[in-house]
Amino acid sequence: MPQGEPRRGRRAGTAGFGRGAGGTASKGEPRVDETARLRAALLRWYRRSRRDLPWRRTRDPYAIWVSEVLLQQTTVGAALPRYSAFLARFPDVEALAAAEEAEVLAEWSGLGYYSRARNLSRAARAIVARGGFPRTAEELRTLPGVGPYTAAAVASIAFDEPVPCLDGNVVRVLSRVLARRVEARSGTADGRIGRLAASLVVAPHAGERNQALMELGATVCRPRGPDCPRCPLRSVCRARALGRPERFPVSTRPEAEPPVRLAVGVAVRKGLLVLVPDTELVRGHLALPSVRVGPGESEAAALRRRWPALTGARAGAPALLGGFHHSVLTRRYRIRVFLVLDAPGSSRPAAVTLVRPGDLGRVPHGGALRKALDLWRRRTAGAAAPTPRGGGRGVPRARPRRRGQGP
Known part of the structure; x- marks a missing residue:
């Protein structure tokens, strides 16, 4: 029997790995012939079992x-309608590059992490300026x-470049195949995981292999x-053979810091x-x-003390x-949300924007703004402002107030 092939009585977890007639591999990694078999099994499984998602129907x-x-x-569920x-x-x-930020x-309203939208806008202009989409x-x-x-x-799915995508999901799969106790968040830099990923993601069909x-x-x-039992890599998965797949990869969570206390005012x-730019959130x-x-x-x-600097107005007792x-x-x-009755007269006026409640759906916003305004609507008698849900077209007609102007 060639060295490295499984045999009866051998320690659990080494089956399917090592050196053999089908090619050589580093200790604990699949042989060349095994890797080819795994690639085929992975692709068959993906084509049979993949979720039908719209971005998988295009190149x-x-x-x-x-x-x-x-x-x-x-999440995928939240992304589907917004995509x-x-x-x-x-x-x-070209349409994205021509649009104002x-x-x-x-x-993008309601999705949060607005740097993503800003970078999309900037990158689109860079792509148009260079005359086409980068292919590698x-x-x-560089975008x-x-x-x-x-x-x-993008390179593998759109252009079939054989370059592996290493995210948390992929690191988890491959760390279990190798029974490698890497740290979950740093596993993308692990050499053995990277080599195994590269051996599985080859052309043709590099994009499908990555997605698999x-x-x-x-x-x-x-x-x-x-x-x-559903895994196409189960025959060579060392973590499964050891009976402890959940031990891989290692997850070390930092000690949680106490929550930051914020006071939010609705005026x-x-x-x-009353809305202002650039807040904590x-x-x-x-x-x-x-x-x-x-x-x-x-x-x-805290809110009453800082209100004049934030909005250019004095604040009554927040409710x-x-x-x-x-x-x-x-x-x-x-977060605690307060109704604030304010009046002009600050010695240190600030820039504010006054927005009609009906236009809130067209103001870029995140989940915190939605939750705060939901509280306002529920607790304020006669309030008729709809919760912003995004999807509006264009920018609302707001009334800007410059520094130095009274409200």
């Missing part, structure tokens, strides 16, 4: 790029906001409760909501005025509307 690099950016911080709406509004890279942000992962990485994963996804690994991690090789002037677009609350200070006191918890990446917030 258009623009549509694939939009879908990859959208899915960076958005179609975004492409209807900006059907090609404010239009792109408005279409290396070229794609604003495009990292190694997105570049590999992603799909396998998302639907079968889950963090908890992996469905090993209405002559039927118009958002950068580069409008939001409700908010302040970070320090130790030993009440939310109401609590309610509260909720909110997260942005790894940072957690405990």
Whole structure:
């Protein structure tokens, strides 16, 4: 029996790996002949079991790029309607490049992480300026906001470049195949995982092979409760042979920091909501005025103290509307929302924008603004402002107030 092939009585977890007549491999990695068999099994499984998603029905690099950016911080279920709406509004890279950034942000409303939309706008202009879409992962990485994963996804799916996509799902699959206890968040840099990924993602059909690994991690090789009997790689999976697939990869969570306390104010002037730019939760677009609350200070006191600097008006005693918890990446917030009755007279006026409640759906916004305005609607008698849900067209007719102007 050639050295490295499985035999009865051998320690569990080494079956299918090592050196053999079919080619050589590093210790613990599949042989060349095994890798070819795994590629075929993976592709067959994907074509039979994949979810029917609209971005999988196209080789258009623009549509694939939009879908990859959208899915960076958005679930598939939430992304589906917004993907179609975004492409209807900006059907090609030329349309996106010609649009004002404010239009792109408005279409992105409600999805959060607005740097994605800004980078889409900037990158579209760069693509048009260079005369066409980059065709390699290396070229794609020169675009604003495009990292190694997105570049590999677009290059492989649209142009069949054999470059593997290494995200958390793929690292989990391959770390289990190798029984390699890498740290989940840094596994993309592991040499053995990278070599195995590269051996599985080859042309032709490089894009399908990448998507197969992603799909396998998302639907079968889950963090908890992996469905090993359905896995096309189960015959060589060392973690499965060991009986402990959930031990791989290693997940080390940093100690959670206490939530940041925020006070958010809802103020209405002559039927118009007061919005300000650049708050704790958002950068580069409008939001409700908010302040970070320090130790030993009440939310109401902090908001009233900072209100003149935020809005250019004096504040009466804020009335609590309610509260909720909110997260942005790894940072957690405990938010209290107040109704504020304000009046002109600040010695330090600030820029504000007054927006009709009916136009809120066309103002770029995130989940925190939606939740705060839901509280306002429920708790304020006679309020008739609809919760913004995004999908509006164009920029609302707002009434800007410049620094130095009274409200």
